[in-house]
Amino acid sequence: MTGERRDWPAVSLDETYRILTAPGAPFEMETISVAGRPVRAYKRAHRDLRSIFEASKAWGERTFIVFENERLSFREHYRAASALAWRLADDYGVKKGDRVAIAMRNFPEWPIAFWAATVIGAIAVPLNAWGTADDLAYGLRDSGAIVAIVDGERLARLKSLPSDDSSVPLIAVRTSPGIRGETIALEDLIGPPSHYDALPDRPPPDRNIQPDDDATILYTSGTTGRSKGALGTHRNIMCNLVNITFTGARAAIRRGDPLPAPPDVQKAVLLPVPFFHVTGCHSIMIPALANGSKVVLMYKWNAETALELIERERINGMSGVPSMTWQLLESPDFERRDVSSLEGLSYGGAAASPELTRKIAALFPGKFGGTGYGATETSSVSTSNGAEDYLARPDSVGPAVPGCDLRVIDDAGNPLPVGAIGELEIYGANVVKGYWNNPQATAAAFRDGWYRTGDIVRMDAEGFVYLLDRAKDMLIRGGENIYCSEIEDALLAHPDILEAAIVGIPDRVLGELVGAVVRARAGTRLIQEQVIEHLRPRLAAFKLPVHVDIRIEELPRTASGKIVKRQLREELAAKASAPG
Structure with missing residues (x-):
């Protein structure tokens, strides 16, 4: 088993980072100016979401999304999203910087709606589909969305409100005529899924998107009052796209192996968490479109269904919360399902017992669990821990990825020495601009580009972060x-x-x-x-x-x-x- 090699690590952590970020290396860094501040960014990162969308045409007939018995190819997705982008621009007057809300379960139409908005320079506003009618209406009002794409459950909730609370034009997805009423259906705009392949193969309207243009507003609850909308840019998301690929490269160098070659077969990931979360959107859906991976959706989390899908779809990885991984491994179906395709299980968003990574290593010899730390405000990943490093420090969320700087501060905001306990602050090209339409909350959480996480940590001499408590209530x-x-x-x-x-x-x-x-x-x-x-x-x-x-x-x-x-x-x- 790889994790038992006695000569590990073959390369120190500092040297590993130097190798991987040096000129000409895969994670080469450069210093750029963002909002007047110097920021280290990946030199080879995509510049914006539209560049990923256009490149996705190369994946052609590969399956992009699987939902129950439905399959959506990359080509069908490209044509459907492009067709919707044209309708949003022509029929709804969506301009660069306008907000387009999305409120639905993890249906195949979710990524179609997201890419249709972002590739024309609009700001996608994923709303929490678990929220109440009032929560949804607040998100629409606060973001100033000029149109919202919703499924039947969300439409019914919004229709239960007074008309002035849900007056945004709506586009209905998977909604029965009785619930839809006079609401326009997505099929009325771009046709049914069975006809996506016959849609025109033309790019969406060009809006001259720049890396630091606004791309998303993802709502994250506040300790007081209403939710806050984290305003992310294309650059924030592109930085995260590179951040999430770093752990595997770091592990290879640490054990003295060459960098892993790009896969010659399509990878498949099971997505049990919502698209409206930063993990589901920024760290699963967007990378899948960029890398040609297959994303398998679930209507609702169930460990036995997940195991069935892992076997049927030959799933290589799953990214969720620790509870889902526990339920998967302890399911009575685990022993009778073929899970040999799994290459690893990653999780985050909640505390994970050190026992979990040891259990994964025992059940899957030579393979590892993975965890990390991130937030909506950091566009997902800020630290990562995986492979032998995770087995060595199973109680740590790992060191910073190259796109992030970390520091531990006291109550007054002063940096603390190594090993001291304090609040974690994060700086980097992945840190969002601030909170939409909320200067007071922005001033409280962001200082000179540093995001105050509200989490109490200590950081060891090698930079591994240990979460201790939460300052936020x-x-x-x-x-x-x-x-x-x-x-x-x-x-x-x-x-x-x-x-x-x-x-x-x-x-x-x-x-x-x-x-x-x-x-x-x-x-x-x-x-x-x-x-x-x-x-x-x-x-x-x-x-x-x-x-x-x-x-x-x-x-x-x-x-x-x-x-x-x-x-x-x-x-x-x-x-x-x-x-x-």
């Missing part, structure tokens, strides 16, 4: 960011609740579960079921607490009046794990 359930203040505000709307605190309950599969501690008004009889029913119409289902601890006494507070959540977290975790 949030928890992560199965890869979904859940901001505590939103649930706390909903709890405090109950007339019999005086105080409320949301904390994470550790869970091996999902990382964290939502736990609530509330102080009830004296003389009332409040039970958990009443609290949940109060929250149900106010919150998305994944934000509902699985355990509610109801108290009469005041919640513990610091001298400054802040609730001591660390204490509550420990108390609630103990109660939740107690038998009975």
